[in-house]
Amino acid sequence: MVDARNHARPALPETMMIKTRMAACVAVCAIASCGAAHAQSNMTKQQSSSKPLAEQNYLRFGTSERNVTIAPFIQFDIGSADADPYGAFGTDLDRDTDFRRARIYASFDYDAFGGLLTVDFANDDAPLTYLFVNYDITDELTVQLGQQDEPFSLEDMIGSRSETFAEAGLNAALVPANNVGAALIYGTDHYSLSGGVFFADLNHDDLGRNGTGVTGRATFAPIATDDEVIHFGLGMTYRDGFDNTTSYGGGSGSYLVKPTPISTGTFADPGRYFATNFEFAAERGRFSLQSEFTVAEQDDGMRGDSTLYGGYVFAAAFLTDDTRPYSAASGSFGKVDPTSSFFEGGTGAVQVGARLSFLDLDDAGGSAGREVAVSGVANWYLSSQIRVTGDVTHTEVTSGPRDDSSIDAAVLRLSYIY
Template identity: 30%
Template sequence: MRRLNGMWRFLSGCLGALIMAPWAGAQGFQELRPIDPSYMVGGNYSTAAAQSASADELAQRVADLEKALGDIKAKEAEAKKKAAEKFSVSVNGRVYVDSVFFGQSAGSMAAFGDAQDTVQFRTARLGAYGSGFDVFDYKIEVDFAGRDITNDQSTAFKDVYLGINDLPLLGRVQIGHFKEPFSIEELTSSRFITFMERSLLNVFAPQRNVGIAAYRVSENERFTFAFGGFRTIGDKPPYVSDDDGGYVFTMRGTYLPWYDEATNGRGLLHLGLGYSYRDVDNPNQRIRARAETNVGPSILDTGNITGVEDFQLLDPEIAFVYGPFSVQAEYLVAFYNRAGSDADFHAAYVQMSYFLTGEHRVYDRKKGAFSRVKPFENFFRVRTCDGNIEMGRGAWELAYRYSWLDLDDADAVIFGGNSSDHTVGVNWYLNPYTRLMFNYVYAQVSPANNTADSDLSVFQMRAQFDF
């Protein structure tokens, strides 16, 4: 009997524990709580309905977040659209300070006069540029240190134009005062050319005039083509009032048979051809050239070439870059159509350069010309916390150029002389926007009218920066 009572108490206790387990969970006995909440019949635990409500709340929060992000993007797009409907404005400029020293023999002084050593601001240019309405851009530049062949100072217009992009067939159209599409040396900005001054060939190369031109670039940027019509005006504040001519048609095409995409142009081969037909508003034309410097005497001079009706220019060009080494060359022929006998003149140059620090000349595939050199390491000099001096070396470039200009044509009885110039250059790029340059030019000259041969030496230095 006692055993039966004991068993009954044991079974009653177990049954009571089973009955009271849910209520024990409600009182905080977490260890007895079933894993699956669907087993719960009371207390504060979530049910399937509660879970569904939480999922709906989460979905609503995600939707609200997506809507907020969409509103932010819409506001940003609206702000960009409003900004595009106005022309942006940025300021640019450049300053070149030159020192030029001449070396002359007695024969040189007799032929060219006493060339005076000169210090000058070669360029002091200020401008603005910008874009707007998605397809337009503009540029306005004025040089306050402009000079002509006689060294008279004048404020000169440089790039002053409006550009329209993404036009069907034509691509880009540019209207205003800017460089004609001709010659890789001329189209490479003076900020980026290898030497302080351009070669003797540049005496023929068209520069800036007022006109309209179209520019096309192939989809793979291997081909460029440009053509335009201009009125011969020059860099002085553009104004001409003359019904006797002065109209020009110029065009240029370039091709990249090889361009190393993997290294962004550390290896390339450029081919180009320029052509220009130039009507003249004055039948008396004169061609003069200095010894690849902006000051000093003219070493070649045709005097007045009479009876000129028009002339044409043809200019094949080539450039090769292989790492730090580059070669560039052009050959130009000028055909002068005269009332009497026609006259032909010739010019050429070849130049090479090598970066001691390993950089390379940067090529602009859309313009078919060279662009800004970027040193691997900018120049700096600082003292470290331990007292040592750390320096950055910048980029160092050595260069040589041979150029030749022949202004003699015996059949036309024109004897303007001819010259062969040798130029050695050293360039130190302190950073992409600052460089120091040194050039030595040795000109071997057969002066005008078959006078005695002579020579001229030019030592010149430049400090240059732009922004």
């Protein structure tokens, strides 16, 4: 997280000016490459897949069966926040800028084998996002080994490149992070099954000290067409054998806001962790609805069992003739590809949405709490690679040490998603 800025500091310190110039350079390069890529895609769309993919993607080298791909992903945030009462979170909140993500995805395919390495240069604490290899046993079944997403939550599986809002719902505090593990992934035209055994994060020196987890997810889409989707999902995770302490905390709707509105505090002697996640999503043409509810139980030798809850529901609609693509085989939604690119004389895709989210940590003790957040978002997808997001979130603390306090956060984000 980035430290919240004090009002007494200059409005644009030197580091902010440097980041702003970097963002401008990124935007110019992105727009230029985006226009070229779209022009190229029009010429190669009908070509056979046996043609070298370098003709279709400037950063992919090889054929459809054997290739290496480099894909940059950059998100730059300009944001501001305020608290009520003033100073309720121990520090003043002000305008700030930072790179939310600055990732390089490097992937390969070699017949039935594949793999991915993802490094995030904007995340000093956990720069290694993914590092895995996989093998397609059949067209429907894949085995995957390495640092990867634990298959538990729809929003987590959608990922940061295709997310609708600037930040995940408040229940993300209860969702397992990326971890090293071995997983089996099975998908068909209407359902998916995935699960595996997972350990700790490769970014941390305490590898193996967070115990062993078993996580699985099943999804079913009785309707899955280009214009209509009905999606149900269930995820479960169980972890035991902790050697480390652990804790859970809420969010405020913006990466730029450092203070945590509510927190369980430290579980000093953590035992088993068990969580269940329920998913529902629906899409009809331009309109979409998505929701999740997570319930978790954390055991602790010092304070016993704590039951924690979280969830969200959001509704979104495109003002243009666009939709979110859905894959029943993975049980998730993909990146929006506008029907008309702004760089080819069109309007791009315009989407608006609203979300209600909550997190209840009260059962962890008097130092925890509850919070509720309401978010509004507007997304302008200029092309499949360039996106501008405006996100505002009002977060109310309804229980705990900061009861009756609130945070208002606003974010303007520029994304370049190759």
